[in-house]
Amino acid sequence: MIKKTTKKSAQKPAPPTTRKRYGEEFKVQALERARRDGVAQAAQDLGLQAQQLYTWRARAQERDSLSEEQRTAQADLAKLKREVARLSEEKRLPKKSGGALRQGFQVKCAVIAEHVGEHPVSLMCRVLAISRTGFHAWHRRKPSARAQRQSELDVQVQDAFVTARRREGAQRLSRRLRRGRRQVAESLHRQGLRAKAARRYKATTNSRHNLPLAENLLNQNFRTERPNQAWVSDITYIQTDEGWMYLAVVLDLYSRKVVGWAMDSRMTATLVCDALLMALFRRKFPRGVIVHSDRGSQYCSKEHRSLLETYGLVPSMSAKGNCYDNAAMESWNHSLKVEAIHGERFATREQAKAEVFDYIEVYYNRSRLHSTLGYVSPDQFELENIA
Template sequence: MARQAASMKKTRTRYSQDYKAEALALADRVGISAAARELGLQPSQLYQWRTKAQQRQSASEREQTLADENARLKRQLAEKSEELEIGKKSRGVLCQEPEVKYAFIHQHRQAFSIQRMCAVLGIARSGYYVWRQRGGEPPPRRRQQTVLDQRVAQAYQRRKGRSGAPRLALDLVDEGLAVNRKTVAASLRRQGLRAKAARKFKATTNSRHSLPVAPNLLEQDFTAMAPNQKWVGDITYLATGEGWLYLAVLIDLYSRKVIGWAMSERMTAGLVGDALQMALWRRKMPQGVIVHSDRGSQYCSTLYQSLLTRYDLECSMSAKGNCYDNACAESFFHSLKVEAIHGERFETRDAMRRQVFEYIEMDYNRQRRHSAIGMISPEAFEARMIA
């Protein structure tokens, strides 16, 4: 046991180049410390990755990166300049009641954007418009309602419009506001806010091949009593202005955490192999895990099957044409597309990569409440069970 524990201590988490590239892109936007905190890494890791990436980067690529960053900073500077000017003029009302803030907005509506003033003052635009319609004197009940709408709108925006009344109600209760699902639902209706809606699922992988297939070891039992007992994987496609971007994931059924992912312009066996390799690195190379997927040719390929054999993993596959046999992976793709993709336009594959990376590593794994694990996030669930 002591020798096994020592061996486990020496095993270090390894990260794919895709993961490092997206982590560095996040660090460029929010800073090393913030990115390390969001991703659960050490700042020193990000500094080391950045140094190696810069060494590989050519002079022309560095110049283009600097030019792009300069343009982005100029846009941000223009926005921040207006916010700073608003902040200077509104210093005396920042801690006042919402009605005082509404009066300030009304007074300065010709000089500044109403939307930006509301953002700086931390209030909902809907509250301001209601106040203006009532001549600046709302009744006490409506005043309470406006304050509630403000809190609900802030919670809605923090969740990027991805959560409905049940999850937002739990968020607000955690913040100390005693509300229930029906109250939050009514507030959302008043403000015209809706969680992003679903679209019909479409199959991705091709099961029409002559390669050997594995038996279904899960048989739609998606429960697991501990980490690394059952993993499920699948592939989906994402549309960009440059063409398709394919995403492969692996999910641990114990916590519903996405433990491995990979993206590519082509849907190959290497794509699912890269996702599996990431999962193995992040989970410290476990053995005996049931790894379930559909019967797509990528999962039946010699490359993917050799990885399963090399690392002593058990292969499981869905019945032909039965998407319910892999419902957990389909559910994740549904959440990803509804909450982060639909309604947005991605001109480049790199833009889509950033969106998917942030959704998986920052939103889904670390923040999104999951109904199958008690309405908490996968990482919170694993931390609670380990503690």
């Protein structure tokens, strides 16, 4: 187990006077989600109270009151969106049916049967390129018990696969659906569904500097006995049409939960400090936490070292050029890239921010089944194991 090293301090520094747990970027993304999905749904997805979102929205409206011309333009846009929504039902239907357009007759019929009542059968048959006569014949024909079970499983697997946005393969889907891994794998293969694949790694660390370094206190031991015993941190990158975006993340090794993160178009010391400050706010300023990172200039900077000292945190750094010394963080970076970034094109940096917000705050912390935790989410693991 990790041996904690702490520095004695004559006086415990007072935490910041503000009590806020959430930064402005979090609030902006949360309000955008509330606008898109509704306040109740956004609050549920993010683990917030609906009243918090209403308060944030009211304050934002006070700050950013729109001119008459802007309000008119916004109303015109809303009207246009409603018209587009009315005319695009055929386009929305394939989205709900996931990869059914590419699948066989049996799967298509099962999808149509699943959504009878939501859309006209004639419309669904036209979109999925099968005849109404064929569907009704399939619907009247009593399938074998095996075929029926297979069709039901295919629909369940497809729904779970689409809900996870192609992030999960047979291993996680089988746990989520409580079905055999082989059954789920065969269903995925039968439907031509494949989880997102990895891409080539690109290094972001600049360790060519003369700044002070810290001892490696973890020594590749990533097991801890309690929360806030050791955090790991790193910077990764996301490409957009407007240029690069850099993401700094702080991960608690106990539950593998992302406790802090920040994004910017520049890879600076302020970026890693912002992520660490979020972690401190969310974890209520624990002291004596080991904060492990690589030897990048951002983590060796005076700004970052000062932040660690001020709040009684203990620095730790990987050996030069040894990615295995921060393997837990590298694994998280890989998951982010495979499950949220690869295969996506971001026209703007704001789109990239929204995707990262959704991945961390809605999917990863709250619902992603983590193999290291016995296939429960980080939030669930903490709920079950912290008294």
